[in-house]
Amino acid sequence: MPIIADGLTYVYGSKTKAKTTAVDNVTFKINDGQFIGLIGHTGSGKSTLLMLLSGLIKPTSGTVYIDGEDIFAKDFDLHSIHGKVGIVFQYPENQLFEETVFKDVCFGPKNMGLDKKETELCAYEALKLVGLEDEVFYQSPFDLSGGQKRRVAIAGILSMKPKILVLDEPTAGLDPAGRKEILDLVKNLCREKGMTVILVSHSMDDVAEYVDRILVMNDGRLEIDAVPKEAFKHKEELEGFGLALPQVTQAMIKIKEIGIPVRTDAITVEEAANEIMRVLY
Amino acid sequence: MKIIKAEKVTFEYIRRDEEGNVEGINRAVDNVSLDVKEGDFISILGANGSGKSTFAKHLNSILLPTEGTVWVDGMDTKDEEKINKIRQTAGMVFQNPDNQIIGQVVDEDVAFGPENMGIPTEEIKERVEEALKTVGMYEFIKRSPNSLSGGQKQRVSIAGVLAMHPKCIVLDEPTAMLDPTGRKEVIRALRALNEVEGITIILITHYMEETVYSDKIFVMHKGSIAMEGTPREVFSRVDELKEYKLEVPQITLLAHTLRQRGLRIPECVLTVKELTDAIKNC
Amino acid sequence: MFKEVSLGQYYQADSVIHRLDPRVKLVGTLLYMISLFVFNNIFCYAVAALLLASVMMLCKVPVGYMFKGLRAVLFIMLFTVVFNVFFTTGDILFEFGIIHISKEGIKMAVLMLVRLTLLIVSASIMTLTTTPNRLTDGLEKLFRPLKLFKAPVHEVALMMSIALRFIPILSEETDKIVKAQTARGAKFDSKKLIERVKSLIPLIVPLFVSAFRRASDLALAMEARGYHGGEGRTKLYPLKYEGRDFVSYIILALYVAVIVFLGIMSARIVAFLTPENSYLTLFF
Structure with a gap:
């Protein structure tokens, strides 16, 4: 299910208030099973882009094709898109509402019109996928820890069996171990289940370590679209957008400056260590 | 002079089921003792649920210990008569920037604390302006808090505490909900407060990079203090930190990896500068 | 928005x-x-x-x-x-x-x-x-005599001004939750009344949970900043004729x-x- 954004533009504001172009003529194509990192400063239009891709808001101009279909075409049932593109919002635990974890995860598939048996099966699979134990299934979601709540919320999306998963900063507010668990889960969904993943993150270190391709947004425009190694070569440009390089890349640049001839395109600790060892020995 | 002294502090809360029967007792803070010297920058690290926030709320009498005692500038936090003085001595900033701003205009919010203290109007005005200048938010004095970024809101909250002229500020995960720019703004403001104004800072966080410049770090795990020491001492124990669900900064990790592979790099490297120096000497 | x-x-x-x-x-x-x-x-x-x-x-x-x-x-x-x-x-x-x-x-x-x-x-x-703030202040001052009859004048005024501050925040939050539940297939535009009321549950429950959390956070923050009721408070902008x-x-x-x-x-x-x-x- 490839996604194509074709000249997507979204303008906020009405007649009276000043207009802001949140997404400005963005075009790209994402193939099946890719792990995309979407980065940009707060207010660069990332979140708006995610909502456009999942059909929650309508573009001012341009459109999105999913699986070859124009999702904003007049005769297209926009409701059906929610089963194809799952979106995990920031702090998704804020959307939990049912009495039990299991019921909450059933909400999505039930809305899609699945019968009781199928719904429960989907919910069960999704809860297993995010690694929750059976004993929490019948607890109130509000009694769980922060990390668990977030998993329940993600399961609530996965239970709709989307082929494309869109996540807006899914690790915000979690501790380092919690962050890693969620990112590993997402990576697993992409690699094992073949989902296409679009991940919004503020952490360059995480993006460098996990994704296949980076989209950089600034002021509503798509400025860089490249594999991580290439994307992080644009040091000045990124800094101009208020973004930093991964910490190890910054370190490699400094190491080169003191006269040690290392390549500066390492983006993870592992790569950096290998490169330093290669040069020194 | 010890600005904060905690002795064998334990805090338990009772979980009840729907009928109000006791289901169990949770020990959120377990026998914690620590001293904080006036003028220090202290960090308390810990994973979610490690008890660090619960402990922090003991530092200005929001919670009282089940067992043990906390002294703030020599005052026992259980002493009800001193409660206002304690809250004024140890100010507190919380995680969610939206849920701690009371005023509809920046200056009105910063004035909230001094107003409660009964400070005369003219002096409130001075304090508000001074506090906003200190955190670099003076130009926003007449703005609505809703129009500010997360980092700016947190700096307004810090100004709100500063206007009460505290000796010590306790910050309970002030950066957890901010983007990297906002986090930098807040940490920079805190370091300036500590270095220029000499205010004691107690920063509770799970971002390791923010603690690099502290005088001392306490690591909490399951309600107790698991590690304590200078950043260098704490960060050199990479594997132990992992057990507590924490991570060292990437630079420290890189140095650690290189050391494991046989390079002669010192025990604990915190900054890029230290790393390049170490590699130069190899 | x-x-x-x-x-x-x-x-x-x-x-x-x-x-x-x-x-x-x-x-x-x-x-x-x-x-x-x-x-x-x-x-x-x-x-x-x-x-x-x-x-x-x-x-x-x-x-x-x-x-x-x-x-x-x-x-x-x-x-x-x-x-x-x-x-x-x-x-x-x-x-x-x-x-x-x-x-x-x-x-x-x-x-x-x-x-x-x-x-x-x-x-x-x-x-x-x-400004709504000055209006609240004015009402508080005008109704002050009612305090003699134990009317919670200061408290009501404070409530009004906190409500005014949180209305934009909660309306933004409502918008977010509507979007999140829509993405989970919820429909808020059913023609039948009962279904329509039912469809509001996934919106109202999270909104209440969030409002309560905000309220308790705010109460904590106010307490930490030494709030102890209207007694002995001064004002940054006192009303003065x-x-x-x-x-x-x-x-x-x-x-x-x-x-x-x-x-x-x-x-x-x-x-x-x-x-x-x-x-x-x-x-x-």
Whole structure:
């Protein structure tokens, strides 16, 4: 299910208030099973882009094709898109509402019109996928820890069996171990289940370590679209957008400056260590 | 002079089921003792649920210990008569920037604390302006808090505490909900407060990079203090930190990896500068 | 999206009316409204309109804003006019079938129209020139005497101002939750009432949970900043009457005197101005 954004533009504001172009003529194509990192400063239009891709808001101009279909075409049932593109919002635990974890995860598939048996099966699979134990299934979601709540919320999306998963900063507010668990889960969904993943993150270190391709947004425009190694070569440009390089890349640049001839395109600790060892020995 | 002294502090809360029967007792803070010297920058690290926030709320009498005692500038936090003085001595900033701003205009919010203290109007005005200048938010004095970024809101909250002229500020995960720019703004403001104004800072966080410049770090795990020491001492124990669900900064990790592979790099490297120096000497 | 939503409809400008103490504006608007209800003859309305016109000129708010409020009550105004014109009995001026229009009917309709316009515009001017905060402060001060009867005046005022601060935040949050649940296939536009009510649960529960969490966070933050009720609190911007406020009160007092005088004397003035059977009687 490839996604194509074709000249997507979204303008906020009405007649009276000043207009802001949140997404400005963005075009790209994402193939099946890719792990995309979407980065940009707060207010660069990332979140708006995610909502456009999942059909929650309508573009001012341009459109999105999913699986070859124009999702904003007049005769297209926009409701059906929610089963194809799952979106995990920031702090998704804020959307939990049912009495039990299991019921909450059933909400999505039930809305899609699945019968009781199928719904429960989907919910069960999704809860297993995010690694929750059976004993929490019948607890109130509000009694769980922060990390668990977030998993329940993600399961609530996965239970709709989307082929494309869109996540807006899914690790915000979690501790380092919690962050890693969620990112590993997402990576697993992409690699094992073949989902296409679009991940919004503020952490360059995480993006460098996990994704296949980076989209950089600034002021509503798509400025860089490249594999991580290439994307992080644009040091000045990124800094101009208020973004930093991964910490190890910054370190490699400094190491080169003191006269040690290392390549500066390492983006993870592992790569950096290998490169330093290669040069020194 | 010890600005904060905690002795064998334990805090338990009772979980009840729907009928109000006791289901169990949770020990959120377990026998914690620590001293904080006036003028220090202290960090308390810990994973979610490690008890660090619960402990922090003991530092200005929001919670009282089940067992043990906390002294703030020599005052026992259980002493009800001193409660206002304690809250004024140890100010507190919380995680969610939206849920701690009371005023509809920046200056009105910063004035909230001094107003409660009964400070005369003219002096409130001075304090508000001074506090906003200190955190670099003076130009926003007449703005609505809703129009500010997360980092700016947190700096307004810090100004709100500063206007009460505290000796010590306790910050309970002030950066957890901010983007990297906002986090930098807040940490920079805190370091300036500590270095220029000499205010004691107690920063509770799970971002390791923010603690690099502290005088001392306490690591909490399951309600107790698991590690304590200078950043260098704490960060050199990479594997132990992992057990507590924490991570060292990437630079420290890189140095650690290189050391494991046989390079002669010192025990604990915190900054890029230290790393390049170490590699130069190899 | 909702970040700049402001309640009331404050219009930022620097004018004498903006700077007036909110208590003056509250008392003034109240007296003005009462005067419109008690005395309803053309002399009183002329004076009232004159006062309003001078305030309108002073307040530096675009005229369009002041009349915006009228749009909301347009239907009521039309209804009043039609009702008065057709159903007031009196000297018939015009008759067609069962429809008959009387002199009194037209008079009543015009008076009602004028009265409603003056009422709405005066209330609009008050909210346009006073921030919700100052309004709350003004109310707190004005109702302070009620404290003697143990009325929680300070608390209510504080509640109002916190509500005002959180309305934009909660409306933004509502928007987010609607989007999140829509993405999970929820439909909020069902035709059937019961389904519609049911569909609100996934919206209302999270909203309440969040509101309660915010409330408890805020209570904690207020406590940490030494809040202990209204006793012994000082204010950054205490309400203090200044010269212009006293002048305004005097103008207000004069206005009331004139209105009362005209109200009582109107019958005689009419008699004096309009000789028997003059066409002028149509207006009085």
